[in-house]
């Protein structure tokens with residue numbers, strides 16, 4: 001089973017939930033797909049034993065063959081090519097590697113080179129097969145790194161995907177492959193606003209989902225009322241607790257220290273299995 005953990009909003013405790021669930025279950029695979037800011041390894045502390053470069057294709061123009069007709073730059077919707085009188089300028093950071101310019105070039109003047117956009121890393125800790133992706137500083141193309149991570153999914157295991165925050169393409173790329181999505185929120189007006197957006201996304205993707213309310217007690221009951229009115233299952237509530245916050249600040253997954261929470265996360269997994277059967 002592949003479970004994604006997402007939240008419409010950053011800072012809700014998404015990674016906390018994902019890491020606690022993985023460490024309670026053990027024998028899982030955990031993939032941190034928040035490649036712009038991966039922080040799950042703060043809790044896992046996995047020793048990295050494998051590292052792989054993630055590259056994308058970029059066009060290389062053969063000046064011998066090119067007659068500067070401009071068809072490639074007219075085609076490129078990402079403005080990654082500009083044709084001036086005696087040169088085709090390539091802006092690699094804007095290229096999405098669609099290969100379309102190569103198809104429309106009448107002179108077959110385009111070949112392909114590689115450009116590194118990030119890395120993926122692997123380690124094993126406490127029975128958890130851990131991966132995360134790291135986008136290079138200044139890069140904007142998260143999708144190739146997430147795709148490289150998804151290729152590592154081991155379907156013989158239960159897999160937990162820590163999705164990026166928000167509701168844009170990287171979230172859809174991550175959540176889209178899962179059998180179930182946990183939406184993590186907090187009981188505040190901001191939490192509710194972004195939860196509504198996230199709910200729309202998972203509904204569009206037709207992925208079964210439920211909600212975990214983190215820091216329960218800090219705000220109001222509007223998130224709960226929303227879930228009740230929309231018939232959304234509230235899987236778990238995690239209280240606003242000094243003890244949990246203290247462990248978090250030390251980079252310790254609280255389920256590893258507090259037995260009752262280890263049990264809660266195991267129960268959460270069984271609850272999700274039941275939800276999927278419904």
Ligand code: SF4
Pocket residue numbers: 061065066067068069070071072073083088104105106107108109110
């Ligand atoms: S389409 Fe081909 S021939 Fe025309 S400008 Fe681009 S690379 Fe040169």
Ligand code: SF4
Pocket residue numbers: 059075076077078079080081094095096097098099100101102
């Ligand atoms: S591969 Fe696609 S995105 Fe990249 S320059 Fe060519 S047309 Fe533009």
